Amino acid sequence: MLNKTKRIYSIIICCLYIIVCSFSLCYENTLKNVIGNFLFAPEDAPDLDVHFSEISDWHKGTFPYRQTFLDIYGLNMKLFDKRVIGDFSFFRDDYGYIYVTDPYPECDMPEFVESMNGIQQNLYDDQVLLYVAYPNRTDFFDYKSSPEVRISGDASRAALDALKGTSIECMDMEDLFYVNSFGLNRENINFKTDGHKTTETELWIASSVADVLRSKGICFYDEENTLDYSSYDVSSYEFLGNSGRNVGRYYVGTDTFNIYKPRFNTNITLSIPDSDILSTGSFEQTVLNGYEDNPHDIYTYWVTDYGHFGSPCYYYINNLAPDNAAKVLFICDSSAMRAFSYLTLSCKKVTVLDPRCFGDVPYISNELDSEHYDAVIVIGLDTLMYNAMR
Amino acid sequence: MSFTSTFFIFLFLPIAVLLYWVLDDRFKNAFLLAVSMLFYASCNVKMLPLLIVSMAVNYVFGLILGKVRKKRIVSLIFCILMLAFNFSLLFYFKYYIFTVTQINYVFNANLIIPEIALPLGISFYTFRTVSYCLDVMWGGTESQKSPIVFALYVSFFPHILSGPIARYNDFNNQLKDKKFCITTCADGIKRIIIGIFKKVVFANTIGIIVDRIVQMPNENRTVLLAWIGAVGYMLQLYYDFSGYTDIAIGVGKMFGIETAENFDHPYASTTITEYWSRWHITLGTWLRDYIYTPVFRAFSSKENSSIHVADIAALFLTWLFAGIWHGAAWHYVVYGLFYFLFIVIERTLEFQAKKRRKRLKIKKKPRTVGQIIALHFYCLIVVLFGTLLFRVDSLPAYVGYLRSMFSGQIVSELSFFILKDVWLMFFFAGYFSMPIVPFIRKKVNAIKNVFLYHTSQVMIIVCYVLIFIVDISAMLNTSYNPFLYFDF
Numbered sequence: 001m002l003n004k005t006k007r008i009y010s011i012i013i014c015c016l017y018i019i020v021c022s023f024s025l026c027y028e029n030t031l032k033n034v035i036g037n038f039l040f041a042p043e044d045a046p047d048l049d050v051h052f053s054e055i056s057d058w059h060k061g062t063f064p065y066r067q068t069f070l071d072i073y074g075l076n077m078k079l080f081d082k083r084v085i086g087d088f089s090f091f092r093d094d095y096g097y098i099y100v101t102d103p104y105p106e107c108d109m110p111e112f113v114e115s116m117n118g119i120q121q122n123l124y125d126d127q128v129l130l131y132v133a134y135p136n137r138t139d140f141f142d143y144k145s146s147p148e149v150r151i152s153g154d155a156s157r158a159a160l161d162a163l164k165g166t167s168i169e170c171m172d173m174e175d176l177f178y179v180n181s182f183g184l185n186r187e188n189i190n191f192k193t194d195g196h197k198t199t200e201t202e203l204w205i206a207s208s209v210a211d212v213l214r215s216k217g218i219c220f221y222d223e224e225n226t227l228d229y230s231s232y233d234v235s236s237y238e239f240l241g242n243s244g245r246n247v248g249r250y251y252v253g254t255d256t257f258n259i260y261k262p263r264f265n266t267n268i269t270l271s272i273p274d275s276d277i278l279s280t281g282s283f284e285q286t287v288l289n290g291y292e293d294n295p296h297d298i299y300t301y302w303v304t305d306y307g308h309f310g311s312p313c314y315y316y317i318n319n320l321a322p323d324n325a326a327k328v329l330f331i332c333d334s335s336a337m338r339a340f341s342y343l344t345l346s347c348k349k350v351t352v353l354d355p356r357c358f359g360d361v362p363y364i365s366n367e368l369d370s371e372h373y374d375a376v377i378v379i380g381l382d383t384l385m386y387n388a389m390r
Numbered sequence: 391m392s393f394t395s396t397f398f399i400f401l402f403l404p405i406a407v408l409l410y411w412v413l414d415d416r417f418k419n420a421f422l423l424a425v426s427m428l429f430y431a432s433c434n435v436k437m438l439p440l441l442i443v444s445m446a447v448n449y450v451f452g453l454i455l456g457k458v459r460k461k462r463i464v465s466l467i468f469c470i471l472m473l474a475f476n477f478s479l480l481f482y483f484k485y486y487i488f489t490v491t492q493i494n495y496v497f498n499a500n501l502i503i504p505e506i507a508l509p510l511g512i513s514f515y516t517f518r519t520v521s522y523c524l525d526v527m528w529g530g531t532e533s534q535k536s537p538i539v540f541a542l543y544v545s546f547f548p549h550i551l552s553g554p555i556a557r558y559n560d561f562n563n564q565l566k567d568k569k570f571c572i573t574t575c576a577d578g579i580k581r582i583i584i585g586i587f588k589k590v591v592f593a594n595t596i597g598i599i600v601d602r603i604v605q606m607p608n609e610n611r612t613v614l615l616a617w618i619g620a621v622g623y624m625l626q627l628y629y630d631f632s633g634y635t636d637i638a639i640g641v642g643k644m645f646g647i648e649t650a651e652n653f654d655h656p657y658a659s660t661t662i663t664e665y666w667s668r669w670h671i672t673l674g675t676w677l678r679d680y681i682y683t684p685v686f687r688a689f690s691s692k693e694n695s696s697i698h699v700a701d702i703a704a705l706f707l708t709w710l711f712a713g714i715w716h717g718a719a720w721h722y723v724v725y726g727l728f729y730f731l732f733i734v735i736e737r738t739l740e741f742q743a744k745k746r747r748k749r750l751k752i753k754k755k756p757r758t759v760g761q762i763i764a765l766h767f768y769c770l771i772v773v774l775f776g777t778l779l780f781r782v783d784s785l786p787a788y789v790g791y792l793r794s795m796f797s798g799q800i801v802s803e804l805s806f807f808i809l810k811d812v813w814l815m816f817f818f819a820g821y822f823s824m825p826i827v828p829f830i831r832k833k834v835n836a837i838k839n840v841f842l843y844h845t846s847q848v849m850i851i852v853c854y855v856l857i858f859i860v861d862i863s864a865m866l867n868t869s870y871n872p873f874l875y876f877d878f
Contacts (some may be wrong), residue, residue, distance in 0.1 A: 010577075014572060017579050020858075052391050053432075091807075
């Protein structure tokens with residue numbers, strides 16, 4: 001009797017395993033693809049072990065219901081009250097905010113300061129160089145970064161410290177937070193699951209930058225309207241950010257991402273230098289185009305899709321509405337994508353350069369030689385951006 | 391290819407098992423050998439020729455030793471040749487760089503340090519081939535005529551990278567008259583599920599924290615962090631290696647091959663001697679049979695020699711060998727001698743206590759709960775410091791780590807953060823390292839009521855399904871996935 005029942009339960013277990021294996025083999029032609037990749041590998045294929053490793057990685061990446069399993073992984077980590085995720089890639093604080101630990105070498109701040117001085121020397125007297133430091137996410141909470149755990153985004157504060165004592169104009173959004181924060185508070189200034197700032201924060205930054213530049217005599221177009229929250233319609237989406245995606249939707253929950261669509265008329269041209277790519281139309285058509293494809297899939301929905309028209313590294317946005325407004329060069333990473341996008345609505349022209357894409361090419365001086373900008377804004381969170389400044 | 395990759399679990403293994411049982415009996419061993427070779431090649435194709443050479447040479451040695459074993463001198467010569475061949479390979483690939491470095495250091499020489507990659511599993515398959523040849527010479531087994539069966543014994547893929555160190559007789563007997571048994575196969579699947587859980591949920595998650603703590607400069611490591619790192623490594627090592635062993639045993643079962651157990655809840659031990667009878671059991675029995683026993687016999691056969699002295703001498707050589715086997719560095723030598731020291735102290739105390747009891751004609755008293763707790767604590771502390779020798783890169787690093795465990799800043803924000811991160815994981819990992827599951831299993835099997843029995847069996851299946859789902863989720867997420875014993 002005992003043997004018979006044991007046999008029955010054994011059959012159930014084996015059947016379950018066979019079902020799961022069969023499903024994974026049949027899912028999206030996995031077996032066919034593996035055989036195709038393996039048996040009909042090109043002649044210049046790498047060694048067998050490397051080849052196996054590649055197929056293994058591919059299988060891991062295309063596993064059925066992968067995202068659901070990642071959600072379960074996050075739930076499991078939550079049950080264990082785990083704060084460190086992955087190979088120390090992410091961690092969570094007591095408030096449920098996920099931080100990205102910086103995998104890159106420490107910021108080379110003397111080099112960055114030298115680059116900033118170099119830019120300033122290239123500018124004429126009527127041009128303004130402004131460094132904008134983000135409010136530090138970690139300072140809001142109990143945990144502070146230590147030499148062993150560098151938090152991505154801390155570079156912004158470190159750069160501000162490095163620029164103190166130089167003649168370069170700096171704008172500390174942390175100080176401004178206490179003076180005028182557009183009604184933002186510690187909770188809605190950041191996403192829980194993403195290192196980027198909320199759209200409200202970036203609009204606040206755009207508006208604050210415009211205020212500072214205006215005080216320097218730079219003209220903007222209708223900024224009281226274009227940079228006012230009430231001039232926009234807001235669409236809200238459930239959102240899982242770049243850090244949250246590794247632990248799924250149950251680890252700290254999901255965020256809400258707001259898209260601000262102008263109620264006023266806009267006429268924008270977005271173009272990429274040295275290419276035929278050109279987009280003309282309203283703000284929604286040109287700058288918000290990244291949101292038209294998959295707006296509801298929380299696993300593919302990025303907050304950095306603003307202005308993603310072909311190249312995230314180098315592009316011009318021309319606002320055709322104003323005749324005589326500011327021209328601004330933004331040297332930034334993805335953290336400022338929405339800030340400059342909204343600032344465009346008050347400017348004549350905004351040029352965006354992401355230093356991480358250019359290697360040793362002297363792209364900043366080239367750009368400054370080709371156009372007379374009223375202001376150069378440097379802003380970013382990523383260590384690599386600071387280290388790549390030339 | 392890793393045991394804890396989805397590719398292995400959902401593609402390689404089921405296809406191999408299916409084809410193996412579908413094939414005619416005549417081709418089963420050859421097929422399994424081909425699968426084993428493919429598996430080894432998928433891990434490190436460049437070292438496959440070395441494995442094949444080792445198998446071929448030892449196969450010939452086995453045949454010769456089988457024929458000449460009655461001729462004492464000739465068999466001794468061939469035995470020495472066999473040992474020289476096997477340990478030369480091991481020496482060259484594992485210890486040559488260390489030796490040259492030491493010569494350069496001591497004699498201020500300038501010998502070129504070559505770049506030699508450590509072949510995966512060399513320590514394990516060398517032990518298997520040596521034990522086979524010695525068994526043949528000592529008459530414990532007949533030499534294997536079939537090169538396929540011998541090659542399969544050496545390279546059987548679940549065992550080749552990190553053991554368990556299977557014995558030839560145990561393995562060979564199972565290759566005959568193979569019949570598929572659904573219960574054994576299901577047991578194998580269950581064992582794999584548990585093994586993956588141990589590895590990807592406990593070992594990998596704890597390992598990330600341990601790595602970070604150990605790699606810190608000593609001056610940045612607070613006392614609390616140092617202790618978290620030491621305890622964490624103890625748990626990581628156990629779950630890493632026992633998880634691997636569970637998968638290896640489970641995979642073996644799916645091919646109808648039972649493998650010796652390697653772990654029996656070592657952290658439940660109360661003495662170091664007991665600990666080593668529960669930790670890496672197949673290595674312990676190998677060392678006992680092929681190092682300790684011959685050396686003990688050699689020493690105790692001398693006139694006027696004390697059995698206790700012979701025991702200590704045999705133990706010393708055994709533990710020295712065990713230390714060196716684990717790696718080419720002084721801290722591994724100290725690792726072996728560290729355990730030797732405690733085992734000798736325990737044996738001497740036991741020896742004295744036995745003598746005293748004999749003199750006073752009293753019986754051994756059962757231990758009190760307090761004594762058991764104290765001994766358990768003693769054992770865990772010794773193992774903690776012993777295991778740490780395994781993790782550090784050198785003896786100075788070990789001393790530096792010990793210093794940070796007892797001096798310097800006691801806590802920091804980071805240490806509290808890490809403590810909050812690991813405490814629950816440590817709790818569960820510690821809890822399940824005790825013999826809780828065998829206790830529950832025993833209770834379930836003892837249930838007489840039919841309804842309760844079936845309910846409990848269904849519950850067990852549900853638990854396995856849930857654990858498997860967690861396994862898959864962790865396998866898909868984990869990028870940190872080292873198997874610690876692959877380095878040995």
